[in-house]
Amino acid sequence: MRGSIRALGRLAGGLYLLLLYLFVMGPLLFVIATSFNPATSFPSRFEGFTLSWYAAILERPEFLAATGTSALVAALAAALAVLVAFLAAYALSRQGGAGGRGAMATLLASPLLVPQVVVSLAILQLASSFGIGTGFWGLVAAHAVYVMPFALRLILTGFARFDFAVEEASRSLGGGPLATWREVTLPLLRPSLVAGFTFCFILSFVNLPLSLFLTGPETATLPIVMFAYIESRIDPMIAAVASLIVLAAATATLLLDRFLRVRLVD
């Protein structure tokens, strides 16, 4: 009797998790399915299987150009974020638990609590108060400040498993401070640095609100071009673009898990 109640409880728990994951993943799975549907309206009944929506992307040069812009912005923002986050994480980790470490980490995470639309507006208005346009670097600035806390979080997790005694050992063997960083510290932290870069790159690449007020015809990012496209019409081609982004994100997620064993949750 007791055993069957427990089995029933486990079944209910499993069912609950299944439904929850279906709810969280459902919209993405539906977008992917739609991208293979030959029907021209969205949403619509499934009428077969086609790859023509993927081929249609190639006929729209603005999507290809925007993919390049997004990749460049994401790479620069992620590189800047990882660089400053690494230096900060080094300082905070070496300090140990003492002396306001928690307060400093909270301060450095503060961009997370500012709405991204507000970050975009604020950078626009700072530039306009100097009478200049925001241009490409305004875009990079907004993305960098927003993704930095994610890099910091991942790199701090990496430092939690780093023993600063190995630096002492390197120095006592005659290694200078720079040689110690190059030969000892950076290699040991490489997994979390690569993970931080990848994570920041993706977050920047898929982000719409940060770019909302900061792009022009020359600097439109992929989400901005998608945004403009959806304003005028919705067809399965946009689902095909979205599916490619999902595919890229999924690949990156699996690579991080498999090769770097980096966890968001420790």
Add this chain to the structure above:
Amino acid sequence: MNAARTLHWLLLLPSLLLLALLLGLPLAAMLARSLEPNVLLSFTGPALDNYAYLLSRAYYLQVIWRTLRLAAETMLIAIPLGYAAAMLLQGLSGRAGNLAIMGLTFPILAGPLTVVLGWMALLADGGPFLGPLVEAGLIARPRLLGSEAGVVISLVQFVLPFAVLTLYTGLRQIQPPMHEAARSLGAGALSRFWHVTLPLSLPSVLSAGIITFSLAASSFISPHYLGGAGQLTLTTLVSQFIMATFNAELAAAAAGLLLLLMLGSVVALTAAIGRFIRP
């Protein structure tokens, strides 16, 4: 010792500069702009007239109230759903547990624009879920697109992974000996949950509450696509001021109000839940 302290601050300098120059300074410029006269309101700035204007019109008060209501509803639905999931996920271990956690980060990495595209199709009256039900005469046309319910559904889905990840980490930090001690003293499962697990997990409930409320209040894509012009929130109002009515000063004031309301909500939430957290 002094050299070490100098090095410490030198290492922190780049990130602090990034924050000051790319967030602090822009926000200051924005708040300064919010105090200036504009095409709609003429006064001698700097003054609070833009804020007074937004807070005196029923239409804008409705937008403010809707923003707070959506965020609160999202938080109140996502926290219990996420708490139950986080408890159940504790039972998984090894490969299955890792995969389950990894799976939760996947919609975050795919991006809200992609996800909301899916919701636009799923919530449409003729969509794959509602379409057949409507045709069979089982339900009236629900019109979820353009309604508050549709926005809440997509916001809950958007914040749920953040809630589960936060609560999962918090629940894992509760020491198993605590449960053992309670069990050996004869406490039943419900009583163990009520007197041990729940009180000890309150700090992570507070974190999850702050995260879900802030994410929902600052979301742009869900209210824009699923709520539309009839369901403006402060973020979509800001974009309307910039892109449709070209009023930078009112946009800045609306953004300033959003920041203030979010700050106030975080303080209120911390006070409300903090009372029950034992030091």
